[in-house]
Amino acid sequence: MSYESWETVLLGELCSLTRGSSPTQKTLPGDYPLIVTGPEPLSSSEFQFDGEAVCVPMVSSTGHGHASLKRVHYASGRFAVANIVTACEVKNPAECGTRFLYIYLQHFKDDLIVPRMQGTANVSLSQRELAQVPVRLPRLGEQRRIVDLIGAVDEAIEVADEQCAASNRLLREYLEAYDFSQDKTLGELAMMRSGPSWKAADESSAAVPGGEPVLGITNTPQGRELDLTSQKYVTGVPANTMRVTPSSIIMIRTNGNRNRIGNVYRSSPGISGFAVSAFQIIIEPVDPADAALLYWALETPRIQRSISDAASGSTGLGNVAIGWLRQLQLPYPIGEERRIFIDTCEALLDAVQATDDVTRRLRNLRTELLSSLLSGAHRIPETYDELMGA
Template identity: 35%
Template sequence: METTLGAVADWSAGGTPKATNRSFYDGGDIPWAIISDVQNGPLTETTNCITQAGLDSIGGAKKIVPEGAVLVSMYGSVGRSAIARIPMATNQAIARGVVGDQLSAEYLFLWINANEERLDQMARGATQRNINKQIVTAFPITVPPAPTQERIVEVIGAIDNQITALDGEAEAATRVRDGLLNEFTGAAAADTKPLGELCPVIGSGPSWAAKDESSAPSEGALTVLKITNTKPDGSIDLSELAYVAGLPNRTKIIGPTSLVMIRTNGNRKRIGNVYLPPAEVHGAAVSAFQFTLDAIDAETRDYLYLVLRSPRIQHQMSESASGSTGLGNLAVRWLKTLEIPWPDAEMREVQVESVRVIDTKIAAINSEAERLRNIRARLLSGLLNRTIDIESAERGV
């Protein structure tokens, strides 16, 4: 059956209690979801809670949606969805759908999840792109018979369970690695050296005008590794590099002993994040939001990549960034004085290798999880548009 989201679910939006009235928030125990809570999966807890007074200020009990409600982001990350696993309130940037008898809530969530890009393409607005409730309710949906809905949910759920298990393995391995890094960089380190001695050249990249940037190489243009290429998970994404013409001759470039670090960011936890650039970007520049750190040799670079990633030193760099509001900035002068634990060469080699083994394991787990996510996306799309029959999908899973 071809119909619309408005025909298969009752849609509403939430509200936001006045932020300056702390009695609406302090000590609250009513879950209240915001856009960042909506992460294309089950939502079991919210970042924030509100009080009964806060709930009453936005409309009272009618603003609570039940377990099983499907949430859709209408602002920011438009089209991103979640399924509520507990009753909760939400802000006004989230559309909430409660299904009727003819539709499974899990099937509705999968439909919206598969159509996130289409919903995002419908967003409008110069300053903040958004969709509204009318766009959500008018969006088309194909509703198969209830048994087929259930079978689709089970097939995709089996893959989701595998992905969840892999994500758990990666998180556990990351905790082990971070524990080692903190142990290696503990306060009891006998010998230290200032970072400026180990990296004599530390500097940020240049700024440039948007008109000078291109998505394709051109004569006289340098490849630039932008902050969007350096991901929060520590990886470097080379799928969309930029090329900039007219950069100054003094522009620092990435070399075989270089590290890249985030200098400026609105998120303090990202300031000081460090990356090991692959050979493909040797000769590239970075933006003004990043540093290049040129170590005295490759062995020193490898050890610094270990030390600077430790949660202890990451926290130290984040806390040392200047700026009380908006963007925080890490100063070169401070960075050069940062004391780095410096055991003997044999111990440094052992530490680097022990962390490298865990990093390799984490990368392999994440790669398998990403492979399954791609399979899931293709399979879900095929099941929903009926180019893949459910029987073959069940045999494959």
């Protein structure tokens, strides 16, 4: 069957659309899942639906006049739905599978649902607009093949995610449990300085005369890797500002989340000469040969907790003082002990990165498969049914 022969049906014709009846914050918790806008369900003492449904949030994920939708949900069994979510129940299961509809709407949500959101400050989606979303349906057999194949990829992603999480846990446990023979203060081992302040108007996304490349807080996301996809240039950076070198460590100095304060990132060849913002600190080892040791010493959970606990401010943005950091006692193994510690940390990090890379590749494969299968560019042959049966 060619893609041109796929039937196009409006969502309101395909499904019964029912607004949820449970207030997110006021519903009594209980034995039934409560589908909300977030990634995980809450719970409810009562259920509203018994069966299958695709649940679509009716409010923008970001607000502030911007239309966006992070996710739709698949739900089955007995469940409740928040009053800012609409449940879409397929009227004729012989025409469309609910899991196929979930995959379809999740894949095309930015193209088919988000443009229908309206409003200035509070952007939302009406049921009338949701009902007008077009859905292209292959025959039921093809729907089932797509669902089965994507389900197999999802299972592989889940396994890879678990392996990555296990590798991360092993690394953290090793850092937590390691017993070091001696310590030194960070001030003995490194120079450090936070970056200068600048206004948003001073930033440019393109190189400009007198502009210097900088790292902002958006370049230091959760995790160990710098995110360099958003590059900024700033004019008027003071001449005495410390710049990043190949041996530098970048630390988060100020953040609204206290646990993020003290998070560290290693330099990379592409950022030598960059300045950092006032929200960050450059830590420059006196001896560049100490760079790996300092990074892993600062990564130990005990040290990270110490920095978070020492951050000033009880509300809003927390801040760690440079003077306090200079007095921070860091593990400082030497000789064979140092080599074993660093080599083990690097080997465990390699395992984390390898499993994370597998996860990324599988997610990309999933996206490419869906783009191909839902556009009709490729079909799954009917012989695949034998694999499903097996």
